[in-house]
Every structure is written in structure tokens, then in C-alpha cells.
Amino acid sequence: MAVGPATFPDKMHPVAGFKLGTASAGVKTPGRKDLVIMEVCEGSSVAGVFTKNAFCAAPVQICKQHLTQAATRYLVTNTGNANAGTGDEGYADAISVCEAVAKETGCDLAAVLPFSTGVIGEKLPVEKITTAVPAANLALTETGWDDAAEGIMTTDTRIKGSSRQFKYAGKTVTLTGISKGAGMIKPNMATMLAYAATDAQIDSELLNQLLTDAANCSFNRITVDSDTSTNDSCMLVATGKSGLVVSKEEHELYELFSSELNALMQQLAHAIVRDGEGATKFVTITVDSAASQSEALSTAYDIAHSPLVKTALFASDPNWGRILAVVGRVGIEELNLGALEIFLGDVRIVSQGGRDPGYTEEAGQAVMDKEEILIRVVLNRGSFSETVWTTDLSHDYVSINADYRS
Incomplete structure (x- = not known):
């Protein structure tokens, strides 16, 4: 059950330099799309905000560490299992998934960010996930947003996405994103999972500030059941492929980009509320x-x-x-x-x-x-x-x- 018509756009604009690949690992349900790999081109900036739950999941812990250790090249998400409340074993399992992606793609271990969502307190089925990594990697494409939106769902009843473009100084800037979430929603940072990418060029410090501000007026203003997840993560990637540089010095462009980003994140957040578990209002x-x-x-x-x-x-x-x-x-x-x-x-x-x-x-x-x-x-x-x-x-x-x- 969901409120109102589906809001997923007919056109999810590709973001140059950002690819998505989806596969089935059978983590919880055989044949279901449940593994998504996202490839970030070299030279990109990556920002993230995460749950403040003290029992934050192993992948959240690793994401925070890897973001400080290397330039991010890949994001890997599994559904069906949160890998939270799993202690040292869960941490080692999440590292194993990162290792599988690093081996498959030839990147450094710290260049891989892991994400998980699903049941808390159960062991991650590492072999199922690592076995499916090559298929997800082979499926990488800049037009893979629709499949990825489906691949990150758990109790969601519909896929959630938003895509926007605007022109500035004769150049087109694209922002596209997806989210998932229907229950355990009072984020206290972002939401269950959200991923957005833009082809604007933005340095890491400013990107983090823009993402934090956007989360505060979108994901940090929604609630379904007042429960904050152990796995909440919201990521923003700036590939720079449009050739347009967003900075505070270029005030008009900065304000325009910030407004468009906030609107995109708000659409993704509202989609979660509209699809809240059992929601009729x-x-x-x-x-x-x-x-x-x-x-x-x-x-x-x-x-x-x-x-x-x-x-x-x-x-x-x-x-x-x-x-x-x-x-x-x-x-x-x-x-x-x-x-x-x-x-x-x-x-x-x-x-x-x-x-x-x-x-x-x-x-x-x-x-x-x-x-x-x-x-x-x-x-x-x-x-x-x-x-x-x-x-x-x-x-x-x-x-x-x-x-x-x-």
C-alpha cells in the first residue's frame, strides 16, 4: 500500500562518470534483484552522511573509515541482510565483500564502500554476495538507475527516484538519485539508503556541506515510525564531467545547485513517506x-x-x-x-x-x-x-x- 500515484520519473537522466549494475545474489529471496554495484569515475568527489545509532552496522563503520583512506571508486549494496548487531564477524564479512569487489575491478580495498539493509542480527551470507559480484560488475551502465532502484528495496512497494537538469553558462548539469525505505524511518541523518550523483565538479569539503544541508531539510524531516535504523546511509557523488565548477565564490551557481539538490533529496524523502509501511495518508x-x-x-x-x-x-x-x-x-x-x-x-x-x-x-x-x-x-x-x-x-x-x- 502506498499513498498517491507512483513518483518514479519516466526519464532518469544518466550522470556521466557514474555507472550502476544490478544482479541477484539470493540473499533472502532466490531470483530477486538484491545486489547493486555503483562505479565512480576517477577524479570524482564523494560525500556521505550516516546513522547516529550507536549500534551502527559494520558496513557503516567501514564506509566512514574508507572515505578517509582512499578515493572512492565503487559502492556495493546488498539487501535482505543488514549485517548489523553482528560484532567482529560482521565487520570481517563486510570487508570480504569489499575484497571481492576490489579483486573483480582491480581497485584498492579502501576504494570500495559497502552498504547493507534488511534483517538485523543475522550473519551476512558472504559467499552468495561475492559469487554475484561479477554479474553486477558486468551489468554496469550509466542507464542502470531503474534496476538499481529495485535492487535496493526491502519492504518497499515501489521504486523511488528523482532526476533533474538545469542549464548554467550554456552547460547542462544533471542530478539523479534513488532511495529506499518504508519502515524504521526517523533517520537522524539521512534515510535507510539513498544515492545521488551529479556531473558538476565540487570539491569534497563543499560536497559534504551541501549533502548535510540537503539531508537536514529532507531526510532529517521525515518519520514513519520514530525508529532510527542501524544502517542509514546517504551518499552524494560529483563526477565533474559537465565541466561546470560549483563553488561558493560563484554565488549564483552555488545557490542554484543547492536549490536543485535540496529539491531532489526532498522528492526522494517524500517518496519514502508515501511508501511508508501500511501508509494510507x-x-x-x-x-x-x-x-x-x-x-x-x-x-x-x-x-x-x-x-x-x-x-x-x-x-x-x-x-x-x-x-x-x-x-x-x-x-x-x-x-x-x-x-x-x-x-x-x-x-x-x-x-x-x-x-x-x-x-x-x-x-x-x-x-x-x-x-x-x-x-x-x-x-x-x-x-x-x-x-x-x-x-x-x-x-x-x-x-x-x-x-x-x-
Whole structure:
């Protein structure tokens, strides 16, 4: 189940200098696409942001190390097994996968970045993965985005991608990316897995800053179930093949590229929420006029994580008292209840400390019956605003996660 029509583009623009190859290793399901290799051309810059979960998976640990040791040439992803909570053995297994890719491609071990997603706490089936490495490498192509988007899925019901182009100084710049994720989504950095590439030339330090900023306004603003994965990774590659150099000195180009990157990452993040496990609603929660960014964000997330609010959303029940109760328990100091306003869509449901005099159940019901819903809280105590995106909580979410390992 997913909310709204599929958003995967009809055209995923190839990024010169970046190739993707997909194969079946049978990690969990025989015949399923579950192994993806991505090739990065020489001279590229590579940036990554990763989960802050203390039990971060072995591949995450290795990615962080390898990024500081060598220029990245290959990224290798398996699904069906997270290789998390597996201790020293899991670390050695992830290194073995890197070694297989390095041997197959002739690159240094540290030039390979590993990624895994799937069940936590189970041993990685290294032999299955390494056996399939040659097939994935043989399949490498700049047009391999569609297969790769399928190859990184777990409980996802649809592939997720975004592709954009813009012109500057007579040159065309391309940004293309894919993501995966449907459950265990409150990233605290990025998302379950996301990969994006551009043919712009950007130095590593600036690329890291651009990626961090983009993640903070996209993947770090989504939640399905308030759980942060052990494997969250978001990667951005700049191949430089367009010949256009993005730098802060060229302010107009910098701002244009940053805007396009943020839009691409936001599309990838929204696709995850729309495909949230069991989701029937795509919900935008905005908190306006807060005293600080943290106040706005914590209020928005508390609403997004409330089981009572989420189940009311699933039932299309305009039980606005549940939203009111969440705002009251956030812990906002010296909150002026008389100044507080709460809206469902454009319908004001709360004002002057209680039910708005003009509110009707019919008006609230009309908003809640929609697939896409806006909840807006106006605190009227400052100038800060934050938005997060989430889902409802359905019977199917429980079923999917109860049966996850079967």
C-alpha cells in the first residue's frame, strides 16, 4: 500500500562518470534483484552522511573509515541482510565483500564502500554476495538507475527516484538519485539508503556541506515510525564531467545547485513517506511562529509520533483533541494557550485556548477524508518554523512488521 500515484520519473537522466549494475545474489529471496554495484569515475568527489545509532552496522563503520583512506571508486549494496548487531564477524564479512569487489575491478580495498539493509542480527551470507559480484560488475551502465532502484528495496512497494537538469553558462548539469525505505524511518541523518550523483565538479569539503544541508531539510524531516535504523546511509557523488565548477565564490551557481539538490533529496524523502509501511495518508506537519528551531521541530515530531494522532489519521477521524493534547505535553515553557492556533488544512480547529468558535465537525471531516493532510500549529511566540512529513498508523503496519522475518 502506498499513498498517491507512483513518483518514479519516466526519464532518469544518466550522470556521466557514474555507472550502476544490478544482479541477484539470493540473499533472502532466490531470483530477486538484491545486489547493486555503483562505479565512480576517477577524479570524482564523494560525500556521505550516516546513522547516529550507536549500534551502527559494520558496513557503516567501514564506509566512514574508507572515505578517509582512499578515493572512492565503487559502492556495493546488498539487501535482505543488514549485517548489523553482528560484532567482529560482521565487520570481517563486510570487508570480504569489499575484497571481492576490489579483486573483480582491480581497485584498492579502501576504494570500495559497502552498504547493507534488511534483517538485523543475522550473519551476512558472504559467499552468495561475492559469487554475484561479477554479474553486477558486468551489468554496469550509466542507464542502470531503474534496476538499481529495485535492487535496493526491502519492504518497499515501489521504486523511488528523482532526476533533474538545469542549464548554467550554456552547460547542462544533471542530478539523479534513488532511495529506499518504508519502515524504521526517523533517520537522524539521512534515510535507510539513498544515492545521488551529479556531473558538476565540487570539491569534497563543499560536497559534504551541501549533502548535510540537503539531508537536514529532507531526510532529517521525515518519520514513519520514530525508529532510527542501524544502517542509514546517504551518499552524494560529483563526477565533474559537465565541466561546470560549483563553488561558493560563484554565488549564483552555488545557490542554484543547492536549490536543485535540496529539491531532489526532498522528492526522494517524500517518496519514502508515501511508501511508508501500511501508509494510507501522507501527512505534512508544520509548526509556525515558534520561539526556536528546536521548539518548532520537537513539537512537530511529537505530533508525528503520537500513536493516538496517527491512528486517528488512519481512521480519518477529526479527533482534534489528540493534537491539542500533544502540543500541551511537549513542554513548551510559558506557552500562551490563548494565542495558540491549530489548523487541519485551512480549517482552524483551535483558538483562544479551545475549540475555535467557527469550527464544525463537517469541515474537519472533509480534510481528514483526504489522502494528503496538513496539520499546522501556530504558536505565536517567535519567528521560527519547521515542517516534518509522516504517515498514519494502520493495521497493515503491524502485520508487515510482525511478519518481517518470515
